[in-house]
Amino acid sequence: DAGVIQSPRHEVTEMGQEVTLRCKPISGHNSLFWYRQTMMRGLELLIYFNNNVPIDDSGMPEDRFSAKMPNASFSTLKIQPSEPRDSAVYFCASSFLSGRKSSGANVLTFGAGSRLTVL
Amino acid sequence: DAKTTQPPSMDCAEGRAANLPCNHSTISGNEYVYWYRQIHSQGPQYIIHGLKNNETNEMASLIITEDRKSSTLILPHATLRDTAVYYCIVNTGFQKLVFGTGTRLLVSP
Numbered sequence: 001d002a003g004v005i006q007s008p009r010h011e012v013t014e015m016g017q018e019v020t021l022r023c024k025p026i027s028g029h030n031s032l033f034w035y036r037q038t039m040m041r042g043l044e045l046l047i048y049f050n051n052n053v054p055i056d057d058s059g060m061p062e063d064r065f066s067a068k069m070p071n072a073s074f075s076t077l078k079i080q081p082s083e084p085r086d087s088a089v090y091f092c093a094s095s096f097l098s099g100r101k102s103s104g105a106n107v108l109t110f111g112a113g114s115r116l117t118v119l
Numbered sequence: 120d121a122k123t124t125q126p127p128s129m130d131c132a133e134g135r136a137a138n139l140p141c142n143h144s145t146i147s148g149n150e151y152v153y154w155y156r157q158i159h160s161q162g163p164q165y166i167i168h169g170l171k172n173n174e175t176n177e178m179a180s181l182i183i184t185e186d187r188k189s190s191t192l193i194l195p196h197a198t199l200r201d202t203a204v205y206y207c208i209v210n211t212g213f214q215k216l217v218f219g220t221g222t223r224l225l226v227s228p
């Protein structure tokens with residue numbers, strides 16, 4: 001397996017432009033997580049999906065951010081319009097979560113990240 | 120999620136064991152202890168996890184105290200490539216993983 005694949009690896013855009021980050025999780029994983037990392041705030045969980053359904057989006061900063069998971073092998077994180085304060089590294093991670101709450105551990109595999117710079 | 124406390128930084132000589140502590144005094148009975156690390160500019164990498172018993176894999180050992188209120192990650196023979204930020208996280212399997220600030224480990228020659 002190639003692991004979690006993110007694209008683009010680097011993106012530089014101007015304020016006000018739309019940004020779309022993409023993620024392909026590991027085949028067979030049923031949960032997908034979007035994190036954002038900055039020097040000031042560290043690693044923040046933005047949203048996570050289980051079986052393609054958003055479970056918790058409480059970390060999404062504001063309405064400019066949206067995430068979708070149309071199928072088990074693809075997810076997007078969109079920022080529209082982008083602002084300089086959105087500059088960060090965005091990580092996608094996937095895992096297999098059993099449906100039973102008393103089940104085992106949740107081990108995440110992270111992608112290499114997408115470094116976004118908004119000028 | 121139970122909160123964890125880790126020292127902000129630690130140093131270790133190459134070839135020696137690195138022992139990274141983590142306090143999680145409010146951990147509940149069904150919460151796991153996870154360790155991840157992040158090497159500069161890379162995505163976080165899973166290392167090991169445990170519930171009650173000590174665990175060992177090819178990367179590290181995890182020692183959990185009997186009361187489960189603290190744990191130690193042991194890298195038996197640290198190398199320069201082990202320089203990274205190490206995160207200790209506790210939660211149940213069904214919850215989202217929330218990362219704290221971690222311990223910055225510097226392995227020196």
